[in-house]
Amino acid sequence: MRELELYFGPQHLGMVGNFSITLKVEGDRVLEARANPGYLHRGFEKLMEYRTWMQNFPMVCRINVVEPDSMEMIYAMAVEKLANIQVPERANYVRSIYLELARVGSHLFGLWAYANMLGFDTVAQWAMYHRDLVLDLFEELTGGRVYHIYIWPGGVRRDFPPGFEDKVVNTLHSIGGCVPDYDATFFNNRLFYERANGIGKISREQAKQWGATGQTLRATGMKFDIRKVEPYAAYDKVDWDVPVRENGDAYSRVWVIRDEMIESVHMIFKLLDAMPEGPVYNRVPNPFKWKIPKGEAYVRCESSRGELGLYMVSSGGDKPYRVHFRTPSYPNGLILLEKLLKNASIADVGNIMISLYVVAPEIDR
C-alpha cells in the first residue's frame, strides 16, 4: 500500500489546541509521527528577563491557559526561595484550596476535550458547565475568570471574601452530586471502555525512561505525586491519598483523572475545616526597587498534568537572569506521543493525544 503524509492539526477537527502532528500513514495505520510545536511560542522566558520580579506575574499565568494557577504558584515559590520569604500559615491553606479548585476545573476541561473527541457530547457539555461553576468561584475570589494572578510571593493577594467558604462547599456539592450521572453515561459506559481500553498503553519502565509524570505515570501504578514526595503549601497538613491504576492505557489515565477530581474535592473540605485564622500576606519590599540576592533555585509542584518545575537564576538584580519552566506536557507531547502513535490507527490519534493531556501553550511557552 502507498505511504502518505498526513497533517493532523493545527486546523483539524480532532485537534484541541495550537499543535500539529505530521503522520506518515499506510492505509489507516500510522508508521511514524512527528510532533510540531511552536504555534504559540511567545518567548515568555526571554521576555521575563526584561521585566522585574513582580511584573512577570501577568505573563507567568499565560503559559498554561487551562490551569494558570500552578504556574503562579511555582513562580511565587521560586521567588520566595531565592529571596527567603516566609508565607503565613493561613496563606498556605488558601493556596492549597485554590490550587485544588484549579485542578478540578482543569480536569473538567480535560474531560470535556476527551468526551467531545469520543463523541459523548452530552458529557462534554456537562463538564464545561461544571467547569464554569468553578470559574464563577474564581471570579468572586480574584476578579478574573481565566487568569487570576492571585498567588504572590509572600502569600496570596487577598483573603476569602465573607461567605466564600460556603459557596465553595455548595458548588462542590452540586458538582459532586452529578458524579453518578457521569459514571452512568461515561465512565462505566461500555462504549468508552471499548474505545479506550488498551489504547496508547505504556509500561512503567517506558514511562520512567521517557520522563513521564502525572496521570501518565500514575496510570501505570506508581504513586508518584509531588504533593506527596515534596509537600508544599498545606498538602502535608491533611490526610489524602494518591489515586492510581495499573494498566497504563488511555482508559486508566482517564479513570485516574476522575478519581483525582473526587480526591481533590474531599481534600478541599478537609482543608476548609482545618484552616487557621490569621494574615494571608507577608509584605515584600517595594517591587520597583526589589533586588534579589544572587543564586539559583529549582522548585517543583504538581500541576493537573504532572510535575511542573521551574529553574530560576538570579544575578543579584531587579530582574530574573534566567527562567526555565519544566512543563509536564513537554515530555508527554514531544516524546510519549511520538512513540505511542507508532502503529496506532488514525482514528486513535486524537484519543491518544488527549488522553496524554497535552496542552500546547505549555510546550511552546
Add this chain to the structure above:
Amino acid sequence: MINSLRQKLEATFKDIRIAIPEESRIVVTAENDGVPAILRYLKDLGLDHLALISAVDWIEENCLELCFILTSYMQNDDEVTGRQKLHIILKTSIPREKPKFKTVIGIFPNAEPYEREIHELFGIKFEGHPRLTPLLLEREYQIPPFRKDFDTRKYVKEVFDKIPSVEIEEK
C-alpha cells in the same frame, strides 16, 4: 544520605566541585568530558529522572552553562522516602564561540527535545543528536535568540518596521 552521596562522588570522580547550598540540593560542577560518566553513575545510583536540561548564558564570563537537573522516581510503588526530595544540578561550562557538547540521549532518552530546544535557542550543537531540527521558531536568527546579546527590541525594529503599513482608501 546527601553526605554519603557527596563522598561517593568525590571518591569516584576527579576534577569535580561539589556544593551543598541547602539540605535537599547538591550542585556538581564538572568538565565537559566528564558529564556523561557522571550522569550514568548517578542514574545507576537511583537518580533516574532527568527533570530538565537548561542553559544559562553568562556573557560576562564568556561561557554558556549547561545544567542537568536530576531527581528520582520511587523505588516501590508507594514508598515515599527522603530520596525523592533530593535533586542534583550538574553543571558544565561551554565556550560561547562554536559551542558544542556530546548528546546524552544514550543515557536519558528523554533528553532529546531538551537538547533540540537548547540547540535552537542557545546555539549549542549536540554531537550525535539524531534530529537537531528547529523546534519552536520559524525564522533563522544570526544570534540564537535566548543569548544575552540578542536584543529583542532591536530585532523587532529591524524586522517588523520593514513591513509597509496598510493604507486604507477613503471613499
